[in-house]
Structure formats: C-alpha cells, structure tokens
Amino acid sequence: METAEIRRRWLQFFEGKGHTVVPSAPLIYDDPNLLFVNAGMVPFKPYFLGQATPTFTRATSVQKCVRTGDIEEVGKTSRHGTFFQMNGNFSFGDYFKEDAIKFAWELLTTHQSQGGYGLDADRLWPTVFESDDEAYAIWKDVIGVDAARITRRDANDNYWSMGVPGPGGPCSEIFFDRGAEYGVEGGPAVDEDRYMEIWNLVFMQYELSAVRSKADFDVAGELPRRNIDTGMGLERMASVLQGVDNLYEIDEVYPVLDMAAEMTGKRYGANSGQSAASSHPDDVHLRVVADHVRSSLMLIGDGVTPGNEGRGYVLRRMLRRAVRAMRLLGYADPALPHLVPISMERMSQSYPELKTDFARISQIAYAEEEAFRRTLVAGTTILDTAVAKARQATDQQAGSDKPVLTGDQAFSLHDTYGFPIDLTLEMAAEQGVSVDEAGFRRLMDEQRQRAKADAKAKKAGHGDVAVWTQLREAGATEFLAYETLQAEASVRGLVANGSAVEQLEPGQSGQVVLDRTSFYAESGGQIADEGIIVTPAGRLKVVDVQRPVKGLIAHTVEVLDGPVRVGEGVQTQVDPEWRISACQAHSGTHVVHAALREVLGPSALQSGSYNKPGYLRLDFAWNSALSPETRSEIEEVSNLALRRDLPVAAQYMTLPEAKEWGAIALFGETYDEQVRVIEIGGPWSRELCGGTHVAHSSQIGALTLTGESSVGSGVRRLEAFVGIDAMRYLAKERALVADLTSMTKAQPGELKDKISEMLTRIKDAERELARLKQQQMAAAAGSLVEQAKDVFGVRFIGHHDDAIDADAARAMATDLRAKLGDATPSVVAVGGVSKGRPVIVIATNAPAREWRVKAGDLVKVAAGVLGGGGGGKPDLAQGGGQDASKLGAAIAEVEHTVGRTVTN
Structure with missing residues (x-):
C-alpha cells in the first residue's frame, strides 16, 4: 500500500467517525519556541492550553513535521530521519479512552478491502501506564487483547506532558511485532527493534502543576475537559504495510536513494546481508541523501530559504550534507537536478502544490548547490593555506610529530565558510595532516551552549503567557x-x-x-x-x-x-497620517508582487515582506540579479497599475475556496478557517492578507524602486518608496542631478557621457602617475643598492617613505632583494604608510636564511616598535602598527637584530 493511500485511508476513516479534517499546517509555524512544527499536535496547542476554543470537538490531520536534534545520526540507523508525517486524531472534551482505543484497533485490524490497514491482531502489543487500570481493562475486556500482550510501563515510556505546567496524562502505545528475524520475543519492554511502535494514544486528563523531568512531575488535579491526542507515524506504518525494513525503503523515499546509487555506481546494502542494519559508509551516505533531499524539498515548499541562521541554516545544512554525501560517494557533478524532481514526483501525490510550485523550489535548491560547490573551491584554498601553516609550525618545533590543524582553524572553516568537518578531516588526511578534532568539538559544543542559552532567553521572553x-x-x-x-x-x-x-x-x-x-x-x-x-x-x-x-x-x-x-x-x-502611509505601503507591496510575477513569471513568488509608512521591501524567489531594464519594467508595470485606479477589495472565504479562486497564500503565515483575500484589479492580484489597504490603487500615489539585492541563495530583495516618500526620493535625485549638471557644465541628458569621459581621464592620469612612480622607485633602488650596509657580513638595505603604500613597499622590497642577488646574505626592510598606518615589508635571500635570518622573525621585531603585529614566511613578511613616526626606529631595530642574530 503506497504512503499516499495510507494517508488517504486515515483521513477518510476518521472523517467517517465525525472528525473535521484539518489540513497540515506549514512547517514554519507561528510559535516563538519552535523552529519547525515537530509534532502532529502543535497546531492544536492553543486548544489544549485553553488559549482558544475550537469550532469542532473532533479533528483529524496528517501533519508535516521536521525534527533536527539528531541530524548527525541520520543515515547511521534505520530510525533517524528529519522530515516525517504524523497522522493524528483529536478529541476536545468529546470522546476519551475507550473510543480512542476502539478507533485505533478498528482502523489497524479492518481488512484492507474494507478500507482498513489489515494488520494481524495477534501481532499488535499495547502498552499502558503502570497505574492506568482503566486503559488496561479496555484493552483486555473491551478489545479482547490477550493479557500476555498488554505491557505496563513507567512514566518514562507511557506518560505525556508538554514539559511545562499544563495538561498531561498517561499514554497507551501500540507496537507491531515484525517477526523473529528482527529480534527476540518478549514484547516492547524487551526489544523495541522487533516490536515497532506505530501508534501513541495520549489521554490528556490531568493538570500538571510542575514538570521537573519526564518521570518527575506534580499532578494538581483533573482537567475540566478531558482531551485525546494521538499520533501514528505515517512512515513507520508505510514500512510495515510495504514490507520493508525502514523509512528509507518506503515508496516516498527509496526512489531518491536508488537514483543516488545509480548515479554513483553504488549498490545499496551490497556490503551487508541486511541493508537495514548496514552502517557501511556508502549506505549511510545514500540514506543521508534520500532523507535530506526530501526534507529540503518540503522545507523550501513551505517557504524556507537557505541562510546563515535559524530555519535557513537548517535547510542550508541539509542541502549541503546531501551534496557532500554525493561527493563522498564519488559524484562531483551537480546532483540535485537529478534527485529533487524524483522526490517531488513521489511527494506531490499527497502535496500537489509541490508540483505547481516546483519551478521556484528547484531554483532555490539548485542555486544553493551551486553556491556550495563554489564554497568547496574557496574552502579548499583556505584549507590548503591552513595546512601549509600547520606544516610550517611543525618545521619550527624540533621533535614535533605529524602536522596538526588546530581546532580553531577547523572551526573557522566550518562556521565561517560552511566547510563540513568531515570534509576537513578527509582533505587534511590526504595531505598528511591531522586535525585537532577534540578542539573542534569543544568549540562546537560551546557554540551550541550559547545557542541554547539564547534560545532559553528567547523562550523566557515569550514563553510565560x-x-x-x-x-x-x-x-x-x-x-x-x-x-x-x-x-x-x-x-x-x-x-x-x-x-x-x-x-x-x-x-x-x-x-x-x-x-x-x-x-x-x-x-x-x-x-x-x-x-x-x-x-x-x-x-x-x-x-x-x-x-x-x-x-x-x-x-x-x-x-x-x-x-x-x-x-x-x-x-x-x-494617527491618520501614519495609517494612510501604512496602507499605501502595504497595498504597494501587493502591487509590486503582482508586477514582479507579470514580468518574471509565476515562480517569482514572495517569500517575505516588510512595510511601514512610506516604505516597502519584498523578498522573492529568484537566483540572479535583475537587470536595470527588468527593474525599470517592474516599476513601470507597478505605476501603470496605480494610474489605472484599480479597485482594492477585501473578501472573506474558506482557505480551500481562496486557493481555488487563485489567491496566493504567503509562506510563513498561518490562517484560520475563514481567510481574508485582498484583491487589486480583480484576478491581477489576489492574496491572503490581514493588513490595511487603500480603497483604490491610485491612492498609493507613486511608487519608486530604490534597490535590488541578494539576501541568500535563490532569494532577492526589492525595496521601494511609495506616496510622498517616493516623491521626496525623486526630489533628492533631481537635486543631485542639478548639482552634477552645475559641476560638470553639462545638460542632464549629457551627464552620463560627461562623467564617463571624466572617469576615463582620471584612470589615464592614475596609470601615468603609477608609471612615473615606478620609474622613481627604480631610480631610487639603484641608489639604495649602492648604499647597502654591511652588517657583520650581511648586506642590509633599510628605507622608508611616507609616499609608499603597502603594495609599493612589497614591490620595492622584492625588487631590491633581486638586485642584491644571492652571492652574499642580504636583508631588505622597506617602510611606508597605508591608509594612515605604518607598514613594513622585509625580504631575505637564501644565504641570509641559511644564517638563521628570517623575514618572519624580523617583521615581528619591527611591528613591536610600531605598536602592531605582523607575520609571514622566512623569505618575505609584512607587518604594521599605529605610529608612522617610528618607522625609522623600527628599521634601525631590524638592523640591530640582524647583527645580533648572525653574531650569536
């Protein structure tokens, strides 16, 4: 039975039992304490907490969920996955234990030809909370389960709470016996690999006054209304009904794994007699690819875009782990264009919007892969530099062992450049360098602790309601x-x-x-x-x-x-002025969004917005910068809509009706059963929106785009002014043009050519100045070579000039060293001023280095005099400081150090 069919039967069964079918909430949910929806009951929390009153007493859903706490374990076992679907049925003061248990048993054991799942009743093992005699009696006397298959368990296994004071209660879980090939007999208390949990029934009947741990809490008393919250893992049930070992082998996941294996020339499970238990690296990598591609597809589908923090960082990490896993399997070309469409085809059976929105989804995913491929190139260069430094440090420490990349360097590669630690370990090992992995893990742990502290502080700020x-x-x-x-x-x-x-x-x-x-x-x-x-x-x-x-x-x-x-x-x-300006900005956002889609196509979908009086910004899915011509076209389409005086109207309807009507539901928003649709010019712009708006588009006044930029992989941002603020912006630009025409003695239409001509002349003058400067330096170099000092057998040149910058100092130092040749030991020290700060460059030839005179050591001496620091290689080093007046003293100290070095 396909997963989509298991889902359909669930909803159909409970709808037939009087439950309202509630669509899955987006993975991005309006809860400050959650990164993503992580359980089927999350959308119903306000009802359980008494913060809102439901319009139904019975509900059922199949909720999309993401959990990332065990992301490092994904692929290593058959249990861990990031995205999953939770089938749930809920009662709000309606039915309780007996009906909840009856419903579960009926759906599980009814023959498939009659709409059930057709499981063998003798292979189902219920568990109950150790003191819940009521649930035990229902299983034994009402359902008729053999007492030998009913297990009592403690609060660690069979009691539920939200982890804070509030509703809670005992659980009854249902396990399926997968057979002797999966483990020993004895029920779930003995072996939870053989006996797989497929359903958890939570009997929410108590008010908890304190929750110190999962098994340590205080019960204040009975709830005034007892509730039911149940959850059945859709992927687990699919693995049972499809006769496969684990979630990676079900019909919604395995096709991606199979394609990844074909692309890399691997065979899943080839290195183990049973793929479910295989921890061979190839199988682990294939499972990572299958899980992360599906999870990324669902996250992007719900409006998440790759970024460096929060939800965006989780998505970026999963996409990059998938790409990295393909690389470890030997596939170096772009992989996601082959894998994401397969996942979309499987998941769109249950979520058809994935197919409709695939152009946007794929654009974001592929752009992130391309960005990561560039990161790998840049990170490799940075890693090579770090490896070279590690080797140099080893060379300078007599008796040291294998070169070591420090924990700080590995952490910087991971945190700053997105370079995975496993890639650092692999590539460092290839170059004969080990990595201080313990130091890296310590820094990672410190970062996690800071993140937890931040999250705790954030939770404290929002959590006490x-x-x-x-x-x-x-x-x-x-x-x-x-x-x-x-x-x-x-x-x-x-x-x-x-x-x-x-x-x-x-x-x-x-x-x-x-x-x-x-x-x-x-x-x-x-x-x-x-x-x-x-x-x-x-x-x-x-x-x-x-x-x-x-x-x-x-x-x-x-x-x-x-x-x-x-x-x-x-x-x-x-404030009426505030409100009208806010209305202009919000309606302007809708206008720009519609114009954007008209110019670029339907895949340019808004992913975020912000508007305040006179100003708007709109983030949208697109993976390349807009040309000036495209920006002008969007601005023109927007202002034509304003000139046409399009009517702006608000209508209320159900969410399905709104979607059928063509209204756009924006990412990251949650909606009630009745939604408000803002329409501008009929079907030209229809969006679900709770904001305030003008009555006609002409009331926006004017709209001027002021900027377009990137805010992440596959996401661009447009900014604009509206109303009087747009007029003020244009007035400033007009004043600027007037000033430029006055300064250049040109007409406005001639400004571009005039300024281009001036820039060309400036560049020509700069090139001529550089040529003259090089001639002067060459002439000075000849004189300096003639004036080279003898410092205990070392030819030494020291020179400083405030007109020399860092690049010129480096060029002069290397040129002087070349002119001195390698016949005798030679040292050159050149000082200058760059951006108001002193800079010094020191170069040594091979004979000088043989005498233990190294540029890196000398530049530290000079930088110490200048009040700064520096470093480099033995043959060439650069330093700087704070006080340019001490350049002469710094060069004199370098000369003295050369003498001390060769005479000791």
Missing part, C-alpha cells in the same frame, strides 16, 4: 482597525514587567489590553499603528501593538500624563 491567557479568558479583543481610526473602549487589563497591575503611572511603560481597538496589531509584514489612547486623566502614547495570544491585542504604551486604571473608559486614536 499566563498573564495573557488570564486576560484572554475574559474575552477576545474586538478588532476595528479595518473600519475606523477611533473607537470607544474600556481597559480590560494592564501589564507592567510581565505582571498584571491595577494602574500605570505617568512616566511608566507597559501594556494595555482593551475590549476593543482601532489600532492595527503588527502582522503579515506590516508594522503596528501609532497614535494615542485618551484616558479620563490624560494620554497614553502607543508605541507598539502585538497579539501575545490568539484573539488578544496588547498595546505597548508610554503614560504621558495622568494614571490609567483597569476598568476605565478610554478612546483609541490612530
């Missing part, structure tokens, strides 16, 4: 921003420093929660409104507006005068 949850229980904030700029309201709550207070005094800052508001709360790329709240005793300046929990709006304010108290009547007053 108790005060907001209590305020939300009094009711949702009525949102009036679409209808009016002013509203009468009452103060429902005040918060200062994270705690509820009864009043805020003049000079204090805090948050104000009202029963209704005309202020727009920041979301969808649009920043919050500014304005004031008028109270009976004074005014509050509104500096930010956010939604700390769903349905609740909090205004961050500065109390200008008069205290504000809970229960008082107030008036919200949005």
Whole structure:
C-alpha cells in the first residue's frame, strides 16, 4: 500500500467517525519556541492550553513535521530521519479512552478491502501506564487483547506532558511485532527493534502543576475537559504495510536513494546481508541523501530559504550534507537536478502544490548547490593555506610529530565558510595532516551552549503567557482597525514587567489590553499603528501593538500624563497620517508582487515582506540579479497599475475556496478557517492578507524602486518608496542631478557621457602617475643598492617613505632583494604608510636564511616598535602598527637584530 493511500485511508476513516479534517499546517509555524512544527499536535496547542476554543470537538490531520536534534545520526540507523508525517486524531472534551482505543484497533485490524490497514491482531502489543487500570481493562475486556500482550510501563515510556505546567496524562502505545528475524520475543519492554511502535494514544486528563523531568512531575488535579491526542507515524506504518525494513525503503523515499546509487555506481546494502542494519559508509551516505533531499524539498515548499541562521541554516545544512554525501560517494557533478524532481514526483501525490510550485523550489535548491560547490573551491584554498601553516609550525618545533590543524582553524572553516568537518578531516588526511578534532568539538559544543542559552532567553521572553491567557479568558479583543481610526473602549487589563497591575503611572511603560481597538496589531509584514489612547486623566502614547495570544491585542504604551486604571473608559486614536502611509505601503507591496510575477513569471513568488509608512521591501524567489531594464519594467508595470485606479477589495472565504479562486497564500503565515483575500484589479492580484489597504490603487500615489539585492541563495530583495516618500526620493535625485549638471557644465541628458569621459581621464592620469612612480622607485633602488650596509657580513638595505603604500613597499622590497642577488646574505626592510598606518615589508635571500635570518622573525621585531603585529614566511613578511613616526626606529631595530642574530 503506497504512503499516499495510507494517508488517504486515515483521513477518510476518521472523517467517517465525525472528525473535521484539518489540513497540515506549514512547517514554519507561528510559535516563538519552535523552529519547525515537530509534532502532529502543535497546531492544536492553543486548544489544549485553553488559549482558544475550537469550532469542532473532533479533528483529524496528517501533519508535516521536521525534527533536527539528531541530524548527525541520520543515515547511521534505520530510525533517524528529519522530515516525517504524523497522522493524528483529536478529541476536545468529546470522546476519551475507550473510543480512542476502539478507533485505533478498528482502523489497524479492518481488512484492507474494507478500507482498513489489515494488520494481524495477534501481532499488535499495547502498552499502558503502570497505574492506568482503566486503559488496561479496555484493552483486555473491551478489545479482547490477550493479557500476555498488554505491557505496563513507567512514566518514562507511557506518560505525556508538554514539559511545562499544563495538561498531561498517561499514554497507551501500540507496537507491531515484525517477526523473529528482527529480534527476540518478549514484547516492547524487551526489544523495541522487533516490536515497532506505530501508534501513541495520549489521554490528556490531568493538570500538571510542575514538570521537573519526564518521570518527575506534580499532578494538581483533573482537567475540566478531558482531551485525546494521538499520533501514528505515517512512515513507520508505510514500512510495515510495504514490507520493508525502514523509512528509507518506503515508496516516498527509496526512489531518491536508488537514483543516488545509480548515479554513483553504488549498490545499496551490497556490503551487508541486511541493508537495514548496514552502517557501511556508502549506505549511510545514500540514506543521508534520500532523507535530506526530501526534507529540503518540503522545507523550501513551505517557504524556507537557505541562510546563515535559524530555519535557513537548517535547510542550508541539509542541502549541503546531501551534496557532500554525493561527493563522498564519488559524484562531483551537480546532483540535485537529478534527485529533487524524483522526490517531488513521489511527494506531490499527497502535496500537489509541490508540483505547481516546483519551478521556484528547484531554483532555490539548485542555486544553493551551486553556491556550495563554489564554497568547496574557496574552502579548499583556505584549507590548503591552513595546512601549509600547520606544516610550517611543525618545521619550527624540533621533535614535533605529524602536522596538526588546530581546532580553531577547523572551526573557522566550518562556521565561517560552511566547510563540513568531515570534509576537513578527509582533505587534511590526504595531505598528511591531522586535525585537532577534540578542539573542534569543544568549540562546537560551546557554540551550541550559547545557542541554547539564547534560545532559553528567547523562550523566557515569550514563553510565560499566563498573564495573557488570564486576560484572554475574559474575552477576545474586538478588532476595528479595518473600519475606523477611533473607537470607544474600556481597559480590560494592564501589564507592567510581565505582571498584571491595577494602574500605570505617568512616566511608566507597559501594556494595555482593551475590549476593543482601532489600532492595527503588527502582522503579515506590516508594522503596528501609532497614535494615542485618551484616558479620563490624560494620554497614553502607543508605541507598539502585538497579539501575545490568539484573539488578544496588547498595546505597548508610554503614560504621558495622568494614571490609567483597569476598568476605565478610554478612546483609541490612530494617527491618520501614519495609517494612510501604512496602507499605501502595504497595498504597494501587493502591487509590486503582482508586477514582479507579470514580468518574471509565476515562480517569482514572495517569500517575505516588510512595510511601514512610506516604505516597502519584498523578498522573492529568484537566483540572479535583475537587470536595470527588468527593474525599470517592474516599476513601470507597478505605476501603470496605480494610474489605472484599480479597485482594492477585501473578501472573506474558506482557505480551500481562496486557493481555488487563485489567491496566493504567503509562506510563513498561518490562517484560520475563514481567510481574508485582498484583491487589486480583480484576478491581477489576489492574496491572503490581514493588513490595511487603500480603497483604490491610485491612492498609493507613486511608487519608486530604490534597490535590488541578494539576501541568500535563490532569494532577492526589492525595496521601494511609495506616496510622498517616493516623491521626496525623486526630489533628492533631481537635486543631485542639478548639482552634477552645475559641476560638470553639462545638460542632464549629457551627464552620463560627461562623467564617463571624466572617469576615463582620471584612470589615464592614475596609470601615468603609477608609471612615473615606478620609474622613481627604480631610480631610487639603484641608489639604495649602492648604499647597502654591511652588517657583520650581511648586506642590509633599510628605507622608508611616507609616499609608499603597502603594495609599493612589497614591490620595492622584492625588487631590491633581486638586485642584491644571492652571492652574499642580504636583508631588505622597506617602510611606508597605508591608509594612515605604518607598514613594513622585509625580504631575505637564501644565504641570509641559511644564517638563521628570517623575514618572519624580523617583521615581528619591527611591528613591536610600531605598536602592531605582523607575520609571514622566512623569505618575505609584512607587518604594521599605529605610529608612522617610528618607522625609522623600527628599521634601525631590524638592523640591530640582524647583527645580533648572525653574531650569536
């Protein structure tokens, strides 16, 4: 049975049991504590925590999930994977243990011809929490499972919580016996390889007051409404029903692995009698490719783009690990164009949007592979330099062993250049150099600890929602921003420093929660409104507006005068100039997006935006810079839309209806069952959006593109001004043109040619100056050679000139050394000034180095006098410092050091 069919049967079964089918939420979810959705219940957390009330009492879903905590273990075992799908059925105060167990048993054991999965009931082993007699009795007496196959387990295995105070409860897991070839008899408590967990039923019935660990918690009492949260791993069930060993061999994953094996000339499992247990490097690499290609496909599909932090870094790491694994398998050419389409074909059976959006997805993936291939070239050069330094350090330390690349160098290659440690280890070994892997791991661990501390701090800043949850229980904030700029309201709550207070005094800052508001709360790329709240005793300046929990709006304010108290009547007053400028910017973003797609095609899809009064920026999928002509065309299409005075309208509908209507759902956004679609000019622009907008496109006024740049692999950014800010920008450019025409005595139309002509003359003059300078240096070199000193048998030239920069100093030093020849030991020290700082270059010939006179040692002496540092090779080294007036003293100290070296 194909995975897509297993998924379809799940949803069909539970829909038939009265469950509302809830589509999978995007992997990017609006939760500050999560990088990605990592469990099927995540989209339902607000319901379980009491932060929101569901419109249904029964729900079912197949949720896309990504977990990256064990990314280093991917491929090494048959269990670890990054992307997976979790089938879930949920009850919110409706059915409980008995029905949840009955549903699971029915679906698992019903014959496939009747819509079930057709598993042998005698191969199913339930487990229950050690003290959950109720669940045990249901399995034994209602379902009829033999008591010998029902296992009681402790809280480490069969109790669930969110890890924080809140709902929790015992679990009942269902295991499938895969047979004697997978391990010993005795049930899941004995062997969880043979007995594979396929379903977990969580009975959410208690309020936990403290959670110290998975098995150590305090139970405050029963929940007022008992809930069910179940999860069945789709990939695990697929491996069971398809008769394969592991998730890498199911129909949605194996075709990529098979293609990777064909491309590299490898045979999966060839080095082991059973591929599931094989840890041969080739099999590990093939599994890494299969897993990471699929995960990357799904992440890009949900709007993640490669980057250097957060979600983008995880995606970049997986793409590069896949490319790296192909390289280790012997395939050096671009691999993703062969692999990603195969994954798309398999996954699009369940997620057809992957096929629709494949042009954008593939563009981003292939651009990242190409960027990594360039990184490999650059990183190899950097690695070669580091290896050379390691060899040099070994040469200078008598009795030292094999050259060692330090942990700092390996970490820098990994952290700064994206060079994987395994690649560093491999290439260093090829050159006979070992790597301080322990030092690298220590630095990596320190980085992880910093990241955890940052994440903990971030979580602390967002995680304590108790005060907001209590305020939300009094009711949702009525949102009036679409209808009016002013509203009468009452103060429902005040918060200062994270705690509820009864009043805020003049000079204090805090948050104000009202029963209704005309202020727009920041979301969808649009920043919050500014304005004031008028109270009976004074005014509050509104500096930010956010939604700390769903349905609740909090205004961050500065109390200008008069205290504000809970229960008082107030008036919200949005700054009208702020709002109209914000509307112009947000509608302008939609216009630019539509113009972009008209000019570049549908794959140029928005991946992020930000707009504030007068300004907008839009990130979109594209892997090359836009030409000036293309930017001009986008700007022209946008302004033609403004001139046509297109109507702007908002309509409400269900998400499926909106998608069928052609509305674009933007990445990273989560949507309710009813969505708001903003339409500009009918089908020309239809997007799901919760922002504020103008009524007609002409009200945007004017739109001027001001910049286009790269913000990551396959992602470009457009910036623009709108309205009066666009006019001000153009006025500044006009003033600049006027100044240039005045300075050059040319007409505006002649400026380009005039400036080009001037630049040509400047370049010619610079070349002539450089030629004259070289002539002067050559003449001076002859004189300096004649004046070379004898320092205990070493011919020494010391010269400094403030007119010499670093490049000239290096050229002069090497030229003088060549003129001195190799007949006798020679040392040259040339000083100059570069960007206001002293620079010194020292060159030695071979006879001097035989006398232990090395440039690298001498330049450190000179740099010490100059108040700086330096280094280099024994034959040529460069240093610098802070005080150019000490160049003469530095060269004199070099001369003395030469004498001391040859006489000791």
